Amino acid sequence: MTLKDRIAQAREQMAQAALKAGRNPRDILLCAACKAQNSETVRQAAEYDIDLFGENRMQEMAVHLADKAYQSKPMHFIGHLQTNKVRQVVGQAALIQSVGSLRLLNAIDKAAAQKEITQDVLIEVNIGQEAGKAGVTVGELPFLLEKASELPNIRLRGLMAIPPPGPEKETRQYFARMFALQEQVKGKAGANSRIDTLSLGMSDSFVWAILEGATLVRVGRQIFGERV
Ligand SMILES: *Cc1c(COP(=O)(O)O)cnc(C)c1O
Numbered sequence: 001m002t003l004k005d006r007i008a009q010a011r012e013q014m015a016q017a018a019l020k021a022g023r024n025p026r027d028i029l030l031c032a033a034c035k036a037q038n039s040e041t042v043r044q045a046a047e048y049d050i051d052l053f054g055e056n057r058m059q060e061m062a063v064h065l066a067d068k069a070y071q072s073k074p075m076h077f078i079g080h081l082q083t084n085k086v087r088q089v090v091g092q093a094a095l096i097q098s099v100g101s102l103r104l105l106n107a108i109d110k111a112a113a114q115k116e117i118t119q120d121v122l123i124e125v126n127i128g129q130e131a132g133k134a135g136v137t138v139g140e141l142p143f144l145l146e147k148a149s150e151l152p153n154i155r156l157r158g159l160m161a162i163p164p165p166g167p168e169k170e171t172r173q174y175f176a177r178m179f180a181l182q183e184q185v186k187g188k189a190g191a192n193s194r195i196d197t198l199s200l201g202m203s204d205s206f207v208w209a210i211l212e213g214a215t216l217v218r219v220g221r222q223i224f225g226e227r228v
Contacts, residue, residue: 003041006223007032007048010206014217017210028210031076033220037058039067045223047072052094054078054218058085065092068181078160078199078218080134083107091115097160097199100124100135102147105154110152118192120157122199123148125181127174128164135161141181149190151185156189158182158215160199169210175200175212182213 001009007030015025019153029051036044042053042064053070055061056079064070078083081089081096083103089096090111099105099121112119122145136144138142159182163174178200186195199216201209206217221227 003044003223004048006225007050010219010222011049013207014210017207021211021213023210027215028031029216031078031199031216031218032223033218034064034080034224035079037224039064039069041072041224042069042072043067050223052076054097054220055093056080058082058088061092062088070155071183087111087114091208092116095120095122095157095197097122098124098134099144100126103143105144105148105151109151109153115188118153118155120155121148122158122160122197125159125161125178127161127178130164133162138177138181145185145188149192152192154192156185156193156195158195158197158199159185162202163205165204171205172212175205175209175214179213 014028018025018028031052031054032045032050033054033058048172052074054076076097077089077093078097081098081104086107090108108119124135125141126133126137129137148154159178161178163171182198189195198214198218200214201217203219204221206219209217
């Protein structure tokens with residue numbers, strides 16, 4: 001299959017899942033997770049039916065930006081972000097999906113203030129309560145939400161999670177828990193937030209994520225092939 005066909009196939013599966021869940025397929029964004037892809041491949045993917053790109057690695061993001069590979073598509077940062085690298089991402093990424101600490105949140109706010117912009121962010125939740133995994137625990141979430149609402153150059157858009165790999169039933173339970181958390185966040189969101197993005201699901205799980213209410217899925221291997 002060509003890249004174009006694989007993207008069309010992912011879209012079709014997304015639409016099927018949306019319809020099965022009684023949702024409008026247009027309400028779910030396809031994020032092409034382009035780690036380890038070169039600028040030529042990214043540029044090609046930008047011609048097809050994806051909504052945006054997701055970058056994990058700073059260095060690759062810098063190359064893709066320099067090569068203008070995203071064309072007119074937005075880019076989200078979805079990987080681990082070091083505090084001292086924040087300035088390179090703020091203002092470039094339409095959304096930083098992977099904010100899992102107060103330290104990082106503060107650094108993003110500061111960099112956004114310097115650039116005189118508002119940076120959209122998601123808070124990453126370690127929903128599987130895995131040791132050593134990125135993201136805040138469910139218990140820490142209210143604290144970070146409160147802090148986010150106090151920072152003038154941050155706009156909170158919702159939550160993101162990467163649950164531990166597992167069978168459908170277990171994975172969907174994690175996604176359902178994230179959906180419930182997102183609803184709670186909506187209920188008490190501050191004035192400087194717009195809670196409309198729930199980022200869940202990758203190649204092996206995006207259909208389940210849509211069934212459980214995801215508004216954005218991050219698909220890598222199914223679109224670009226196995227990473228070598
Ligand atoms: C790589 C990656 C994805 C995509 O994973 P695939 O299994 O390749 O679809 C999604 N989200 C994040 C944060 C990733 O790092």
